[in-house]
Amino acid sequence: MNAPPQPAFATARAALRGGAREAAGVPMMVMGASFIGFGSMIRDLDWTVWNALASTLSTWALPGQIAMAEMAYSGAPLLAVVLAVTFINARLLPLVMSLLPHIRRPGVATWRYYGVAMLIAATSWVGTMRRLPDLDQDQRLHYLTGYGLTLYLSSPIATVIGFYVADQVPGSLTLALVFLNPLYFMLLFLFDLHKPAKVLALLFGAVLGPVLFQITPNWSLVITGLAGGSAAWALGRHAARKKPGQNNV
Amino acid sequence: MFEPTATSLYSPTLIITMAALATYASRALGTYFSGKVARQSALIEWVTCVTYALLAGLVARMILLPIGALSATPDWVRLSAAGAGLAVFIVTRKNVGLGVLAGSLAIIALVEWNGF
Numbered sequence: 001m002n003a004p005p006q007p008a009f010a011t012a013r014a015a016l017r018g019g020a021r022e023a024a025g026v027p028m029m030v031m032g033a034s035f036i037g038f039g040s041m042i043r044d045l046d047w048t049v050w051n052a053l054a055s056t057l058s059t060w061a062l063p064g065q066i067a068m069a070e071m072a073y074s075g076a077p078l079l080a081v082v083l084a085v086t087f088i089n090a091r092l093l094p095l096v097m098s099l100l101p102h103i104r105r106p107g108v109a110t111w112r113y114y115g116v117a118m119l120i121a122a123t124s125w126v127g128t129m130r131r132l133p134d135l136d137q138d139q140r141l142h143y144l145t146g147y148g149l150t151l152y153l154s155s156p157i158a159t160v161i162g163f164y165v166a167d168q169v170p171g172s173l174t175l176a177l178v179f180l181n182p183l184y185f186m187l188l189f190l191f192d193l194h195k196p197a198k199v200l201a202l203l204f205g206a207v208l209g210p211v212l213f214q215i216t217p218n219w220s221l222v223i224t225g226l227a228g229g230s231a232a233w234a235l236g237r238h239a240a241r242k243k244p245g246q247n248n249v
Numbered sequence: 250m251f252e253p254t255a256t257s258l259y260s261p262t263l264i265i266t267m268a269a270l271a272t273y274a275s276r277a278l279g280t281y282f283s284g285k286v287a288r289q290s291a292l293i294e295w296v297t298c299v300t301y302a303l304l305a306g307l308v309a310r311m312i313l314l315p316i317g318a319l320s321a322t323p324d325w326v327r328l329s330a331a332g333a334g335l336a337v338f339i340v341t342r343k344n345v346g347l348g349v350l351a352g353s354l355a356i357i358a359l360v361e362w363n364g365f
Contacts, residue, residue, distance in 0.1 A: 025346060026345050026346040026349060029346075029349075030349060047261045048261075051261040051262070051265060054262070054265050055265045055268065055269070058265065058266070058269035059265070059268055059269045059272045059273075060272075061272050064268060064271075064272050065268065068264060068265070068268040072259065072261070072264050078259055078263070078264065078267065081264055081267070081268065082267045082268070082271050085267075085268045085271045085272060086271040086272075086274065086275075089271065089272040089275050090275050091275075091300070091303055091304075091307075092272065092275040092276050092279060093275040093276075093278050093279040093282075094279065094296045094297075094299055094300040094303070095279065095300055096275070096276050096278075096279025096280055096283060097278075097279040097280075097282045097283045097293070097296050098283075098293055098296045098297040098300055099283075100279070100280060100283035100284075101283050101286065101287065101293050104283065104284065110284070113280050113283070113284070114276075114277060114280050117276040117277065117279060117280045118273070118276060120276065120279075122304060125300075126304070129297075171318075171360070172356070172357045172360040172361050173357060174318060175318055175319055175322065175356055175357070175360055176353040176354075176356050176357045178315075178317065178318055178319050179319060179327070179330065179352070179353065179356050180349060180353055181311070182307075182308045182311035182312045182331075183312075183330070183331060183334050183348075183349055183352040183353070184345070184349050185304060185307075185308045186308050186312070186331065186334075186335070187334065187335070187338050187345045187348045187349060188345060189301075189304075189305060189308070190335075190338065190343075191343055191345065197294070197298055198297075198298070198301055200298075201298040201299075201301035201302040201305065202301055202302070202305040203305075204302050204305075205301060205302030205303060205304065205305030205306040205309070206305045206306065206308070206309040207309070208302070208306055209305065209306020209307060209308075209309045209310045210306075210309050210310045210313045210314050212306075213310045213314055214314070220306070220310070221303055221306055221307055221310075222303075224302055224303055224306035225299040225300065225302050225303030225306065226299055227302075228299075228302030228303075228305075228306065229295065229298040229299030229300070229301065229302035229303065230295065230298070230299065232298045232301070232302060233294060233295045233298035233299075236294075236298070237291070237294075
C-alpha cells in the first residue's frame with residue numbers, strides 16, 4: 001500500500017482546510033485551464049460574459065458545457081442539446097453514487113448530500129476518492145466540501161479570464177490547454193495502482209474507449225464503462241476470493 | 250470548430266438553464282441511489298469499476314482520437330507529449346504537477362516547431 005500523502009486530519013475543520021489546500025495546487029490549475037478554454041469558446045459564440053458565468057456556476061461539468069455551446073452555435077434543436085448534455089453528464093450519476101457512500105453517516109441532514117453532490121465532478125472525484133478511506137468518518141464531508149468548493153469557486157474566475165483573453169493567446173497554448181485534462185487524468189490514474197479491480201477497469205476502459213468510439217461514437221463511453229467495468233469488477237472479486245480479507249475496489 | 254456565420258436559435262439563458270437542470274438531474278439521482286446501498290456493497294464496488302473504466306476510456310479517446318482543435322495535430326505529437334509527461338511523472342516519483350507541466354510544454358514545443 002502507498003502511504004497517504006499526508007496524515008489524517010486532527011479535526012473536521014482541519015479536514016475542510018486540508019481538502020481546500022490539496023485542491024489548490026495541480027487540480028485547480030488543470031481545472032482552471034479547462035475553464036479558461038470554455039470562457040474563450042463562449043466569447044467565440046458572441047454570448048456575454050454573464051452567460052459564461054451562469055453556465056459555469058449552474059452546470060459545473062465541462063464536457064456538457066462545451067457540447068451545449070458547440071450545439072447552440074451550430075443551431076441544433078433545443079431538445080437535441082438537452083439530450084446530449086443529459087447523456088454526456090450522466091457520467092456524474094455513477095461518480096456521485098460511488099463517492100457519497102463514503103461520506104454518509106447518521107445524523108447528517110439529507111439536503112447536505114444533495115448540496116455537496118454539486119461539488120462532485122470528475123476532477124474532485126478522482127482527487128478525493130483515493131483519500132476518503134484514510135479519513136475519519138466525521139471528517140469526510142468537510143474534506144470533500146473543502147476540496148470541491150475550492151475548485152468550484154476557482155472555475156468562474158478562470159471562465160472570465162478565458163472570456164477576455166480569447167483572442168490574445170497563440171494557438172499552441174490553446175492546444176496545450178485542451179490537452180491538459182486527459183494528461184492530468186492519465187497521471188492521476190497511474191498514481192495508485194494497488195487494487196486489482198481498479199487496474200483492470202482502467203486497462204479495459206483505455207482499450208475499449210477508443211475502439212468503440214470508432215464503431216459507435218455516441219454510445220462508446222456508456223458501453224466502455226459497463227462492459228469494461230463489469231469485467232474488471234468480476235475478475236477483481238474472483239481475485240479477492242482467493243485472497244480473503246482484501247477489499248477489491 | 251465553429252462556422253463563423255451561424256447564430257444560435259435560442260436564448261442563451263434558456264439553453265444554459267436547461268443544460269444545468271439536465272446536469273444536476275444526474276447528481277440528484279446519484280445522491281438518491283447512494284442512500285439506498287451500503288458503502289461496502291458489491292453494487293457500489295461495481296459502480297466504482299464502471300466509473301474508472303468509463304473515465305479511462307474517455308481519457309484514452311481524448312489522446313488517441315481527439316475531437317476539436319487537437320484533431321489537427323498528428324498522432325505522434327500527442328503520443329510524444331503524453332509520453333514526455335509520463336516519463337517526467339515516473340522520474341520525479343509520481344509528481345503529477347511536473348508530469349502535466351512537462352506534457353504541456355512538450356505539445357507546445359512540438360506544435361510550434363512543426364507548425365501545425
